[in-house]
Amino acid sequence: MHIQHHPILGGQLHKPVTIYFNDQPYKAYEQQTVAAALMANDIKRLGLSRNLVQPRGLFCTRGRCCSCYMTVNGEDHVRTCMVKVEEGMKIYLNDEDPDVRREFCGD
């Protein structure tokens, strides 16, 4: 849920943008990060861990834990807690390794 009236900071969400998660449109606001905007729309599972195949989501919001990796506008492994939303942004789950890793059998 977006917080339209913050008890201390007041109303701060003024400029809405539309983002696309799995090709479906969702409402976000300009100053929000991608992971936060998805959480506001009740999307918490952002990817799957490779080894244990378990759901992963936002954890640290500081760009350190890398639990919020997603594919954003065609780029894999974007830390979505560090990137702000943009109009028309296309976001997909981080459910499998990108091609470059599959091809070269990285660790």
Next chain:
Amino acid sequence: METDILIIGAGPAGLAAAFEMASKGLDVTIVDESITMGGQLNQQTQVIPSLPSSFQSMRGFELAAHLTKQLEEYDIRYLLGHRVIGFYKDGSVGITDEQDVFAVKAKKIIVATGAAENAVAFPKWTLPGVMTIGAAQTMINRDFVQPGKEAVIVGSSDFALDAALQLSEVGVHVKGFIEKNAGILSRDLEKIEQVKKMGIPIYLDSFIKEARGMGAVEEIEIEIGTRVLTEKVDLVCVDGGRSPILDIFYQLGCSFGYQKELGGWVPQYNHQFQTDRQDIFLAGNAAGISTQGVLLVTGMLAGINVCEAVGAITKTIADEEKDFLWKELEILETKYNPNIWEARNRHMENFAHPVIKEQFLS
């Protein structure tokens, strides 16, 4: 690119250091991964207790704005949204804007990378909906997003209490604090009273036995002594304390010492906030986890020491300013927690006897 001083980190310590140096005519460059200045102060809506005497009482985000504003009149180079990713052979710093990498040559570097929150592990702690208290606070105060409807807080530090109160204010139902120790960790009696008044239970000697949920946390089991309580929650905020962020010190080959009270492994430094690499200084939480007022003073001290080291001020002036600031640091840190002040002094005394040198630890 060349600069007198490169500051890594635009949080309270980095900005306080920048002010000391820019106001003495040095050419300062600040790099930060984030696109906003002020670091973690930006999502602190609570009033910051015990600031240095030159500051009025204010809220965290107001302090961030104040520190940013006092730099306005100086010609400082800001590299926001940029990351330090390594060092060249000649000592230049490799900085990326996420597209290209370029070199910055600095006479002195102040590393003010701050702290990272530690995780608290329990079965299924990696489920979405489990996050650090700092993350929850960032969601509500920076991104204006309610991260859940029903929450528990694991921990009972000042910081955990702040997060719980702020979550409640935006409509999250906080169902309890889960504290593994036998007593509440916070020393802020006023905040403890506030939490109690709101009827939020504080479970002592307790821990999360397991979290459950399909794709996100839906339910947790709390073990309280011999009793097990099941709660429906969609948000679990964990407070595992904080540790200094050390990546850059590893890359620079600095030596480390362990001080539990300062957050674990901390780069070795002397009374000048200088590491065993003569050109590398440090400040803020990277020099030991403390309270915001102290972070500012360490930033000022590092800044003055660097000014003295490059000859921007005389030793007499530097000594006078440093004497005053060290007294202030002692007062602020002792008031917050005397054990941290003692650990800091122990750590500085150990400078001549580094524990770990050029070794990766994680």
